[in-house]
Amino acid sequence: MEKELISCALAQKSGGIIIKNRLAIILAACVVLTLALCLAGCTSPTPAPSVTPTPGNNTTAQGLTFTDTNGKTVTLPKPAEKIVVLNSDCAEVLVAIGAKDRIVGVASSVKTNPSVGSLFANVTDVGNWQTPNPEQIALLQPDVIISYASSPPKNADQLTQANATIVQLDCGNLKTIVGDITAMGIITGNVQQAQEYSQYIQSVIDLVKERVAPISATPSVYWEYNKAWSTAGNSSGGDTIMYMAGAANIAGDLGNKTNQQPAVNQEFVLTKNPQIIMKYSGFSVTNTTLAGFSALRNDTMARTGIAGVDAVKNGKVYVISSTIAYGPKAFIGLLYMAKVAHPGAFQDIDPAAKLDEYAGRFVPGTNATIVFYPTPA
Amino acid sequence: MQETGESRAEWKEVNELYRQRYLKRLALLGTISALLVLAVLYSASVGTAPLSIGDVFLAVMHNIAVKTAGIPLIGQLFALFGEPQSGTAEVIVVNMRLPRIMLAMLTGVCLAVSGAVMQGVLRNPLVSPFTLGLASAASFGAAITIVLGTGILGLFIAGGSNYDIIINAFVFGLLSMMLIYGISRVRGTSQATLILAGVVLGYIFQAGVIILKYWSNNDKLKDLEMWLMGGMWGASWNAVLILLPIAIVCIVLLALKAWDLNALSAGDEIARNLGIRVERLRLYCLLLATIAASSCLAFTGVVGFIGLMAPHICRMLIGNDHRYLIPCSALMGGLILLLSDTFARTVFSPLEIPVGIIMYIIGGIFFLYLILRGKESHIY
Structure with a gap:
């Protein structure tokens, strides 16, 4: 009788444990399923590519x-x-x-x-x-x-x-x-x-494309955003400028739509040994003086892990303003990038003069602050 | 005979004392309700648009008149008030200020009741909806949608929309509770187990948020930070219509358990002897409190401290009896969050401050005050 009671109690206990374990398994399955659903969604709907509308033919019955x-x-x-x-x-x-x-x-x-x-x-x-x-x-x-x-x-x-x-x-x-x-x-x-x-901007893009097309050399570039070691990943604004200017982004294989500014480290930059370094002046666009640009360049060049690369040795470290690296004036950033990457092909091009022309013709005052340092030869 | 007379007199005295305390508590609840009504009126009359109180009133009346135009008498009655002078008053008051006021109140109510109930069932005054990992889990859910552009609905609709963020945050908020439930099934529902499990889960989900922050780019990071700061930017009548029934059902069901919670505050053993199924009560209350809190957080982002502050103020005012503590916390939570949000949207107008920041400042100062009060504060 006593044995029966003990075995019954044990059976109940083990049954309880089994039920508890089952519940735990079901809950764990719920958690995994939720995460899986979320991650599965990562590969689903993506926005349609941007289509350039045709001017003059956009009036429909609705407007x-x-x-x-x-x-x-x-x-x-x-x-x-x-x-x-x-x-x-x-x-x-x-x-x-x-x-x-x-x-x-x-x-x-x-x-x-x-x-x-x-x-x-x-x-x-x-x-x-x-x-x-x-x-x-x-x-x-x-x-x-x-x-x-x-x-x-x-x-x-x-x-x-x-x-x-x-x-x-x-x-x-x-x-x-x-x-x-x-x-x-x-x-x-x-x-x-x-x-x-848009034709004015397109003409500059076309000019760069035309001059870069016959050049086979693609100098390597390390483009750094305002945070140290945060670089221009695939399809970012900086990556687009480098690609169009006939330069090779050393971080072109990194990043994605979610993370366009992947963080790298000194070893990555040293290993890639870029010929040019482009340093962003900052997202806040508060750094607008020559002294500020110069200090930023010196800081970048003096940084441990970057001093040994070709770009620093040859003095090819530049500070670019965020106002010309992204936005409607990004074509000015493109001209600077192309001139730095292929000085021979763009000897006759003066990006600063182009910016003056833009300010005079389209948006006054946009040439008032420094946008690139030092001025490329 | 004499003894009976004495005991009757004692009973009468006790009864009178109880009645006085009962009336006092009712008066207190009435006062807080009146303050809440005044806060609603004040909040509806201030904002970036310089609207007169008359215009605010006429805007509401005119809107009701338009909505009830087909109903005889009522429609005509409201139509008597006429239109506000400012052409935009109706849109601003009815479609912008009122839903925001409602969302702030509902969020305050839900978080405060959740806090009061969680503190009761876990018999720990420092427990809040966030202690059990709810906020971190909801943040992780929101972060997945903001950063990866997908959510639990990612398979069916394009991710990244506001509704996707709301649903994901809610689902992950509930998920934290399910995980705690799972742990409690294996290890029991002692207070220590639940609190420890909550804290640990909070850290794990927090790690997920940090990873997503690290991965995200500048724009997404700003979006995520904005959500984590908490604010009433998601306010709309749709949000209110979704939240209102959830809040009412959860709070009524929790209030019905007030007696059980009172018994539980005397200890697990005593509550068991009084016929309460302690483990079941604990999980039932925690689940309802989590549903109420996570549904609000899904719309507002992380709004901290209200679940701690409102119940503590009410404990000092009305005592530990959950029959009064729950409604008092609800009213106090609604009042505090509504006033804080009104301050947040008007102080630097047209710029707004996330209300979460205001709550951290007020909450921090309040708890410093409690610490300085020492043992009187009942927090340790």
Whole structure:
């Protein structure tokens, strides 16, 4: 009897353990399944490639149609009379295509941008570019709110209450800039000016392509963003400039859409031994003086692990402003990169003069601060 | 005979004392409710747009009049008020300020009740919805969507949208509870096991967030940081309509367990002797508290301290009786978070500060005050 009771108790206990173990297994399976679903999603829907809209043929029965930077088709009932811009690159494009007077509100970061901020001193501040103030925007009653495509506003649901269409355009990467400018032309109705502006930029891109095409040599470049050892990965803005300028990005195999600025280390740079180093002046774009650029260059060259590479030995270390490395003026960054990589082929090209021409013709004041140091021979 | 008379007198005295305390507590709950109503009115009348109180009132009335136009009498009654002077007043008040006020209140209510209940079931005054790894798990869920651009719905719809972030954060919040439940099935539901398991899971999910931060690029990193700071940017009537039933159901079910929680506060053994199934109660309350907290966090991001601060203030005001502590914490949580969010959106207008930052500052100062009060504060 006693034995039976003991065996019964043991059986119950072991049964309990089995049930507990089963539950644990089921829970573990749930966890694994959840993570698997999430990771499986990584390979699913990807945004459609950006399609360059054709100017002059965008009027449909519903209104004006264009494609944003993410490849999404957007329709507006009519050209926008009032625009709020959260992205300083897009604000610059609007000025360039003669639509500055349509801008009724800008994000704080647009007002403090050293390249174009002074142009918007009297325009209403709508707050942070990630979380613009919905009440301020409702008071301005814009037709369109232009935000970054790579980082749309967090409070988009509240912004749409103001009956404005949120348009996502980056106006940043050289690969998509022409399409973005065309879209801006359609949004504002200034199609002709947009075409003229995009053709100006395209002509510089074509010139570089044409001169680089016959050159087989591709000097290696280490492009460093503002954080030490954070480099330009595949498909980043810096990678695009290097590729178009006929240079080889030593980190071209690294990074992806999620991580465009992969972190490397001294050993990686030493092993790759780049012939040119391009150092970003900073995302905050506060470093705008010659002394600041010079100090940044000296710091970079004196860094342990970088002093032994060819670029430092030959003095080919340059500081590039973020205002010309990304955004509508990235074609100026392209000219500098091409001139540094292939001095012989671009001897007659003066990027600084081109920037002066751009400022005179399209956006005044954009040549006021230093953008590249030292000046290439 | 004399003894009976004495005991009756004592009973009467005790009864009178109980009645007085009961009335006092009701008066306190009434006062906090009135303060909450005043806070709602104040919050609806301030903002970047300079709207008069009259316009705010007319905006609400006109909106109700439009919505009830088909209903005789009621529609006509509201139509008597007319339209606000400012053309944008209705959009600003009804579609922007009111949903935000509602979201802030609901989040405050849910987090405070979750905190009060978790502190009760685990008999630890420093437990909050975040101690059991909930915030870290929800953050990890949100981070996966923000950085990798995909979520639990990644197989079905394009990832990276706000709704994808919300669903992922909610699912991962629940996942943390499921993991703790799994651990408790194997190792029992003692307070130490649950708290330790929560802390450890919190670190593991935190590691996941750090890895994703390390991988992400500048734009995504800013998005992620923004979510981790917490704010009411996701406010909309849709969000309120989703959260409201969840909050009501969870809070009512938790409030119904107030007696059991009171018994549990005397210790596991005593509660067992009173016929309470302690393990079951603990898991039931933790699950409901987690659902309430993670559904709010999914919309707002991480808003810390409210689950600790509101119950502690209420304990000092109303005592440890969960029948009063739960409703008091709910009202106090709603009040604190609403006032904090109103401050966050108006102080540097048009710029807004994430309300999570305000909560950390207020919460930090409050706990320093409790520490300085020493043992009176009941936190140690």
